[in-house]
Amino acid sequence: MASLLGLVSLVTVSLVSVLVFRAAFLYKPLPAPKSCINMHNHDNISLSQDPQILKRFIGALNIPTISYKVHTYDAPEMTKFIEYIEKSYPAIHGSPLITREIVANYSLLYTVKGSDPKLRPYMLTSHIDVVPAVKELWDSNPFKAVIKDDGYIYARGTMDAKHLVMAIFEATEFMIKKGFKPRRTYYMAFGHDEEVLGLDGAQEIAKILKVRTKTYDKMEYVIDEGLVISETKFPGLPYNIGLIGVAEKGYLSVKVTATGAVGHGSMPPPMTAIAKLSTVLSRFHANVMPSFLGEGVEREMFEIFAAYASWPYKLIYSNFWFFKPIISYVMSNNPTLNALVRSTTAVTMVHGGTKENVLPDSAWAILNHRIHQAQSGKELMELDRQLINDDTITMELSSPINEPGPVSPYCDDCSGYQTIKHSLLQVFPDTVVVPSIFLAATDSKWYTNLTDSIYRFSAISVELEEMKCFHGHNERLSVKNYEKLINFYHHLIINSDEPILNYKSKQHDEL
Numbered sequence: 450m451a452s453l454l455g456l457v458s459l460v461t462v463s464l465v466s467v468l469v470f471r472a473a474f475l476y477k478p479l480p481a482p483k484s485c486i487n488m489h490n491h492d493n494i495s496l497s498q499d500p501q502i503l504k505r506f507i508g509a510l511n512i513p514t515i516s517y518k519v520h521t522y523d524a525p526e527m528t529k530f531i532e533y534i535e536k537s538y539p540a541i542h543g544s545p546l547i548t549r550e551i552v553a554n555y556s557l558l559y560t561v562k563g564s565d566p567k568l569r570p571y572m573l574t575s576h577i578d579v580v581p582a583v584k585e586l587w588d589s590n591p592f593k594a595v596i597k598d599d600g601y602i603y604a605r606g607t608m609d610a611k612h613l614v615m616a617i618f619e620a621t622e623f624m625i626k627k628g629f630k631p632r633r634t635y636y637m638a639f640g641h642d643e644e645v646l647g648l649d650g651a652q653e654i655a656k657i658l659k660v661r662t663k664t665y666d667k668m669e670y671v672i673d674e675g676l677v678i679s680e681t682k683f684p685g686l687p688y689n690i691g692l693i694g695v696a697e698k699g700y701l702s703v704k705v706t707a708t709g710a711v712g713h714g715s716m717p718p719p720m721t722a723i724a725k726l727s728t729v730l731s732r733f734h735a736n737v738m739p740s741f742l743g744e745g746v747e748r749e750m751f752e753i754f755a756a757y758a759s760w761p762y763k764l765i766y767s768n769f770w771f772f773k774p775i776i777s778y779v780m781s782n783n784p785t786l787n788a789l790v791r792s793t794t795a796v797t798m799v800h801g802g803t804k805e806n807v808l809p810d811s812a813w814a815i816l817n818h819r820i821h822q823a824q825s826g827k828e829l830m831e832l833d834r835q836l837i838n839d840d841t842i843t844m845e846l847s848s849p850i851n852e853p854g855p856v857s858p859y860c861d862d863c864s865g866y867q868t869i870k871h872s873l874l875q876v877f878p879d880t881v882v883v884p885s886i887f888l889a890a891t892d893s894k895w896y897t898n899l900t901d902s903i904y905r906f907s908a909i910s911v912e913l914e915e916m917k918c919f920h921g922h923n924e925r926l927s928v929k930n931y932e933k934l935i936n937f938y939h940h941l942i943i944n945s946d947e948p949i950l951n952y953k954s955k956q957h958d959e960l
């Protein structure tokens with residue numbers, strides 16, 4: 450007995466020593482994060498100095514460029530939006546350096562010509578369409594933007610994603626007016642049907658650019674809508690967290706149909722199409738997919754956390770291999786963090802009867818899956834089949850399968866990642882920047898042939914709680930965030946002109 454106790458004590462002491470050693474020596478504490486690139490000697494763009502900037506944003510939000518389903522969107526509003534952009538940005542549309550192409554009738558592709566053809570171009574991208582909004586559920590009209598006393602602009606598209614479209618235009622207009630001539634060519638691309646898979650817009654833009662980029666080999670990088678800066682702090686980390694999406698989850702929608710006896714609502718049989726379907730659907734929320742925490746880029750995320758965290762959290766983040774089950778459990782209890790670690794299933798549409806006293810012969814539902822990098826669409830279909838476990842229920846694809854995309858590089862010398870990171874830090878200092886997986890789908894999935902370096906990042910800082918505003922009610926963005934977003938692109942455009950820097954050694958020199 451005594452020797453057993455001795456052995457247990459020895460193992461415990463050794464384990465604790467390993468955990469403490471790793472925390473103390475492998476992840477040396479780092480000072481507050483800041484950019485290694487000195488602030489450029491240029492003006493910041495200020496909303497108080499130019500009130501027209503906000504007016505232009507509000508005007509763009511008030512055009513209901515809604516996508517409904519694949520190939521179906523409000524075309525006249527899209528045309529109105531294009532005209533609005535042309536009218537709002539005279540310097541861009543009059544510049545000899547800039548050409549505009551209207552792709553597939555409603556998407557926009559701009560080329561801002563750089564002076565050095567040897568530099569590979571990069572691309573700033575977003576989308577002009579928005580999802581529908583149920584007016585009655587909002588506190589104000591979703592297509593009549595208002596700035597409220599809390600300092601927020603409320604309207605559909607403020608977070609997803611007209612803020613990016615307009616901020617890219619504002620930064621470019623500002624710079625062109627000041628006589629800026631880029632060295633590196635850049636594209637500005639705005640699809641018109643991103644919310645319904647981007648088949649008409651971004652897919653066509655990609656085809657055009659594919660022909661062009663042959664001349665340059667591949668693009669330097671592409672930045673699209675994506676993850677944000679989280680103001681919600683991680684335990685033990687006193688900083689905001691800037692998450693750059695280096696990969697995108699896959700996308701798959703499955704239509705599940707159950708059939709049953711038709712008849713009169715007054716004499717229901719024990720099982721009907723709707724009863725069968727609802728039994729099956731409830732299983733999808735009771736049985737979540739397995740956690741893959743640690744098999745994706747989150748491992749690097751926790752290693753970076755380890756360097757900035759205070760004790761005792763430093764001990765946890767430094768020893769991911771040991772604390773993984775606890776971290777996974779905690780993350781699984783928050784919908785946003787849960788989506789980082791596993792494939793997800795959401796039942797997003799259900800359709801059954803058409804008359805209140807008639808038993809319908811069939812009922813269907815859509816399972817909307819987001820596929821983690823560690824799984825495939827085929828695997829998820831198989832898991833669905835096992836969970837349904839009923840041969841009378843049919844399953845068919847209701848969207849093409851988009852497998853999870855490749856992981857873009859995020860090393861110390863990866864110019865696209867580092868240029869975005871340092872532009873972020875110039876505008877949002879004291880932010881810990883980490884690579885992460887983007888939870889949803891973007892138009893950038895069409896651009897994978899154009900570059901190996903695609904980053905999904907929206908430079909706004911928000912609380913995790915605000916994630917429900919994406920596609921939800923009372924979507925909003927603070928005026929302060931909009932100003933910073935414009936300045937982020939302003940910095941990004943300037944920094945992208947620099948030759949590829951050795952960011953790592955520079956960082957050490959200047960810290």
Ligand SMILES: CCCCCCCC/C=C\CCCCCCCC(=O)NCC(=O)O
Pocket residue numbers: 609643644674675676677679683690692785786888889890891913916919
């Ligand atoms: C320390 C970890 C904190 C994690 C914070 C995660 C922050 C998540 C940030 C953004 C999520 C945005 C989701 C909105 C997606 C918008 C794109 C879209 O609608 N695409 C279409 C689609 O996917 O259906």
Ligand SMILES: [Zn+2]
Pocket residue numbers: 576609610643674
């Ligand atoms: Zn979007």
Ligand SMILES: [Zn+2]
Pocket residue numbers: 580609644920
């Ligand atoms: Zn969206």
